[in-house]
Amino acid sequence: MLNTPIKPMLLQPATIIPTTDNYIHQIKFDGIRTILHYDRGSIKIYTRHKNVITLQFPEMKNLRLPVQNCILDGELICFDTSDGTPKPSFDDIMIRFQATNQIKIEELVKQIPAHFAAFDVLYLNGSVEVSKPLGERLSLLEEIVTNNEYISICQSYSDGNVLFDKIVDLGLEGIVSKHKDKRYHLDSRPIDVFYKIKNYQYDIVAISAIRKQKFGWVMSKDNRYMGMLEFVSPVEREAFYKIYKQLIIKEDKEYIHLDPVIKCKVKYQCLSKKGYMRSASLEKFII
Structure with a gap:
């Protein structure tokens, strides 16, 4: 599994936000869905379509995690701060994604740095973690990741409706609602596990x-x-x-x-x- 491209679990679209206590809610960042492999300091980055994009994001090589190896599921994003409030910019992350010239890539690292928002852990120190419930996986993630300029944990909230209202006020993409007791399903879009509610x-x-x-x-x-x-x-x-x-x-x-x-x-x-x-x-x- 480690250093091998895998397809992540996908989200079910929804229009109603779950309100039961067994769901947590997170911001849906507007970026590139990414699977990050960490192996003794070495980084490999794959898209959800299994394309390698490590070279486009050389700043991610600065990641140092307190584990031998792990696979993290998350979103690569670039922040636009032009209006004073940092917001994920799809335009900017696509500029980074499409860059192929190494000199240009190094320039873009300085101009529009990328950030990895981690929201799940699939593999840790030689052990596959996908069968564990989300709540346990999030606890493992908190042990692995310390927020810094390169990586952070996607924050969870208990009230999805309050979060969605805030998302609307800020003009962001939407939210994700996740069942805390459910396992992770690779290359699948299961029902009653993860939902996406978009701010169309x-x-x-x-x-x-x-x-x-x-x-x-x-x-x-x-x-x-x-x-x-x-x-x-x-x-x-x-x-x-x-x-x-x-x-x-x-x-x-x-x-x-x-x-x-x-x-x-x-x-x-x-x-x-x-x-x-x-x-x-x-x-x-x-x-």
Whole structure:
């Protein structure tokens, strides 16, 4: 298991926050889900898709843990402090993730340092820990990790609704609710174990173009580009394609440009630093 890529347990999406005492609640950080392997001071970092990204995050080599070896589940994040309150920035962590030039990587370490928020331990000193209940695994994690500039333990809260309200106020991604008595299931999305409750945003946009090579509708608002709408049900696609030809203004190699008279309500995760809607999905057409 150690130094071998593994697929982590995934979260069940939910809209209702569990309120029973056997659940704890944590901030859902907007970063890269990461499995960190520590072996006598040596670090290997894998994404949940089993890709090695150790070279992109050389600052993680500074980690020193009071164990021989362990595997930690967590989130690699970069903080944006431009508005005074540090907030996870998906744009920044993707800049770090996509960097391949070693000189550029070293520059980025100084400009936008990464941080590992640990929320679970899967392996410790030669022993696989996934069969233990979450409460025991969190106790082990507290023995392993001392918070510093490179790593910290994701804090747990007892009241999920209070935490979610705070997340909404801060404009963060959402929360995760976890059953304290449940084991960890590798490469699975089990029911009644971990839930994610996202702080989705909603807005009205116009459809101003159709992308040709890969499905996507260009969203605009007040004549401003707002991103690409890629999550649309087959029924709604069919309804749109019955009428779009009447709205064509012009075409080029990449797009069919439309008169932006068709409006729709969309759900999205957050705005990028450029103001684009991230992971937008169509809720309904506005008639």
